Amino acid sequence: MSGDEDRGPEPGESPKARHDRELIELLNELRVALPGVQVLFAFLLAVPFAQGWKRVTAFQKDVFFVAFIATALSSALMIAPSSYHRLLWRVEDKQQIVETSNRLMIAGLFALAVAIEAVVLLVTDYIFARTGAIVTTACVGVFFVVFWYGLALRSRLRDR
Secondary structure, three states: OOHHHHOOOOOOOOHHHHHHHHHHHHHHHHHHHHHHHHHHHHHHHHHHHOHHHHHOOHHHHHHHHHHHHHHHHHHHHHHHHHHHHHHOOOOOOHHHHHHHHHHHHHHHHHHHHHHHHHHHHHHHHHHOOHHHHHHHHHHHHHHHHHHHHHHHHHHHHHHO
Protein backbone atom coordinates (compact mmCIF):
# COMPACT_ATOMS: atom_id res chain seq x y z
CA MET A 1 0.00 0.00 0.00
CA SER A 2 1.06 3.56 -0.51
CA GLY A 3 1.73 5.97 2.31
CA ASP A 4 -1.71 7.57 1.92
CA GLU A 5 -3.49 4.36 2.87
CA ASP A 6 -1.23 3.83 5.88
CA ARG A 7 -1.81 7.26 7.36
CA GLY A 8 -5.30 6.28 8.48
CA PRO A 9 -8.67 7.82 7.96
CA GLU A 10 -9.23 11.52 7.55
CA PRO A 11 -10.83 13.22 10.59
CA GLY A 12 -14.44 12.06 10.84
CA GLU A 13 -14.02 9.61 7.95
CA SER A 14 -15.84 6.27 8.19
CA PRO A 15 -14.13 3.06 7.02
CA LYS A 16 -16.46 3.00 3.97
CA ALA A 17 -15.62 6.61 3.09
CA ARG A 18 -11.92 5.83 3.50
CA HIS A 19 -12.11 2.87 1.12
CA ASP A 20 -14.09 4.95 -1.37
CA ARG A 21 -11.45 7.73 -1.19
CA GLU A 22 -8.59 5.26 -1.55
CA LEU A 23 -10.22 3.67 -4.59
CA ILE A 24 -10.72 7.07 -6.21
CA GLU A 25 -7.06 7.95 -5.49
CA LEU A 26 -5.90 4.68 -7.04
CA LEU A 27 -8.04 5.15 -10.14
CA ASN A 28 -6.74 8.71 -10.54
CA GLU A 29 -3.17 7.40 -10.39
CA LEU A 30 -4.04 4.85 -13.06
CA ARG A 31 -5.34 7.67 -15.25
CA VAL A 32 -1.86 9.19 -15.08
CA ALA A 33 0.11 5.99 -15.73
CA LEU A 34 -2.01 4.25 -18.36
CA PRO A 35 -1.57 6.78 -21.21
CA GLY A 36 2.20 6.36 -20.96
CA VAL A 37 1.86 2.59 -21.18
CA GLN A 38 -0.48 2.90 -24.15
CA VAL A 39 1.85 5.26 -26.03
CA LEU A 40 4.81 2.94 -25.41
CA PHE A 41 2.79 -0.07 -26.55
CA ALA A 42 1.71 1.75 -29.73
CA PHE A 43 5.34 2.66 -30.45
CA LEU A 44 6.42 -0.93 -29.95
CA LEU A 45 3.65 -2.21 -32.21
CA ALA A 46 5.01 -0.07 -35.05
CA VAL A 47 8.73 -0.80 -34.60
CA PRO A 48 8.97 -4.15 -36.44
CA PHE A 49 7.29 -2.61 -39.47
CA ALA A 50 9.73 0.31 -39.74
CA GLN A 51 12.30 0.31 -42.53
CA GLY A 52 15.32 0.09 -40.20
CA TRP A 53 14.05 -3.07 -38.51
CA LYS A 54 15.96 -5.25 -40.99
CA ARG A 55 19.24 -3.88 -39.58
CA VAL A 56 18.66 -4.88 -35.94
CA THR A 57 20.79 -7.56 -34.35
CA ALA A 58 19.55 -10.72 -32.68
CA PHE A 59 20.30 -9.08 -29.31
CA GLN A 60 18.16 -6.07 -30.24
CA LYS A 61 15.31 -8.34 -31.32
CA ASP A 62 15.48 -10.11 -27.95
CA VAL A 63 15.48 -6.78 -26.09
CA PHE A 64 12.54 -5.62 -28.21
CA PHE A 65 10.63 -8.78 -27.30
CA VAL A 66 11.24 -8.17 -23.58
CA ALA A 67 10.03 -4.57 -23.95
CA PHE A 68 6.98 -5.65 -25.93
CA ILE A 69 5.93 -8.37 -23.48
CA ALA A 70 6.64 -6.20 -20.41
CA THR A 71 4.51 -3.42 -21.89
CA ALA A 72 1.67 -5.85 -22.59
CA LEU A 73 1.89 -7.19 -19.03
CA SER A 74 2.00 -3.65 -17.64
CA SER A 75 -1.13 -2.79 -19.61
CA ALA A 76 -2.92 -5.88 -18.35
CA LEU A 77 -1.91 -5.29 -14.73
CA MET A 78 -2.83 -1.61 -14.76
CA ILE A 79 -6.18 -2.18 -16.44
CA ALA A 80 -6.95 -5.09 -14.09
CA PRO A 81 -8.10 -2.88 -11.17
CA SER A 82 -10.88 -1.44 -13.34
CA SER A 83 -11.97 -4.89 -14.41
CA TYR A 84 -11.69 -6.21 -10.86
CA HIS A 85 -13.81 -3.34 -9.57
CA ARG A 86 -16.42 -3.83 -12.32
CA LEU A 87 -16.69 -7.57 -11.68
CA LEU A 88 -17.13 -6.97 -7.95
CA TRP A 89 -19.67 -4.20 -8.51
CA ARG A 90 -21.89 -3.77 -5.47
CA VAL A 91 -19.89 -6.27 -3.44
CA GLU A 92 -19.40 -4.64 -0.08
CA ASP A 93 -15.70 -5.39 0.31
CA LYS A 94 -14.07 -2.22 -0.99
CA GLN A 95 -11.11 -2.75 1.31
CA GLN A 96 -10.25 -5.97 -0.56
CA ILE A 97 -10.80 -4.25 -3.90
CA VAL A 98 -8.47 -1.40 -2.93
CA GLU A 99 -5.77 -3.70 -1.52
CA THR A 100 -5.81 -6.04 -4.53
CA SER A 101 -5.92 -3.14 -6.99
CA ASN A 102 -2.99 -1.51 -5.22
CA ARG A 103 -0.92 -4.69 -5.62
CA LEU A 104 -1.89 -4.95 -9.29
CA MET A 105 -0.85 -1.37 -9.92
CA ILE A 106 2.51 -1.82 -8.16
CA ALA A 107 3.14 -4.92 -10.30
CA GLY A 108 2.07 -2.97 -13.40
CA LEU A 109 4.48 -0.16 -12.55
CA PHE A 110 7.28 -2.71 -12.12
CA ALA A 111 6.49 -4.20 -15.54
CA LEU A 112 6.43 -0.67 -16.98
CA ALA A 113 9.86 0.05 -15.51
CA VAL A 114 11.17 -3.16 -17.11
CA ALA A 115 9.61 -2.16 -20.44
CA ILE A 116 11.09 1.34 -20.36
CA GLU A 117 14.48 -0.05 -19.41
CA ALA A 118 14.32 -2.48 -22.34
CA VAL A 119 13.32 0.30 -24.74
CA VAL A 120 16.20 2.45 -23.50
CA LEU A 121 18.56 -0.48 -24.05
CA LEU A 122 17.12 -1.18 -27.49
CA VAL A 123 17.38 2.40 -28.71
CA THR A 124 20.79 3.14 -27.22
CA ASP A 125 22.20 -0.16 -28.48
CA TYR A 126 20.89 0.69 -31.97
CA ILE A 127 22.49 4.15 -31.87
CA PHE A 128 25.71 3.57 -29.89
CA ALA A 129 28.09 0.79 -28.93
CA ARG A 130 26.82 -1.92 -26.61
CA THR A 131 28.91 -0.76 -23.63
CA GLY A 132 27.48 2.77 -23.80
CA ALA A 133 23.99 1.33 -24.13
CA ILE A 134 24.41 -0.84 -21.05
CA VAL A 135 25.86 2.01 -18.97
CA THR A 136 23.05 4.36 -20.05
CA THR A 137 20.41 1.74 -19.31
CA ALA A 138 21.93 1.03 -15.90
CA CYS A 139 21.85 4.75 -15.05
CA VAL A 140 18.20 4.97 -16.07
CA GLY A 141 17.52 1.85 -13.99
CA VAL A 142 19.06 3.47 -10.92
CA PHE A 143 16.86 6.50 -11.53
CA PHE A 144 13.75 4.26 -11.57
CA VAL A 145 14.79 2.43 -8.41
CA VAL A 146 15.48 5.67 -6.54
CA PHE A 147 12.43 7.67 -7.61
CA TRP A 148 9.78 5.02 -8.15
CA TYR A 149 10.62 2.80 -5.19
CA GLY A 150 13.43 4.21 -3.04
CA LEU A 151 11.67 7.41 -1.98
CA ALA A 152 8.56 5.55 -0.84
CA LEU A 153 10.53 2.83 0.91
CA ARG A 154 12.68 5.43 2.69
CA SER A 155 9.56 7.23 3.90
CA ARG A 156 8.08 3.97 5.18
CA LEU A 157 11.24 3.07 7.04
CA ARG A 158 11.53 6.58 8.47
CA ASP A 159 7.91 6.54 9.66
CA ARG A 160 8.44 3.25 11.48
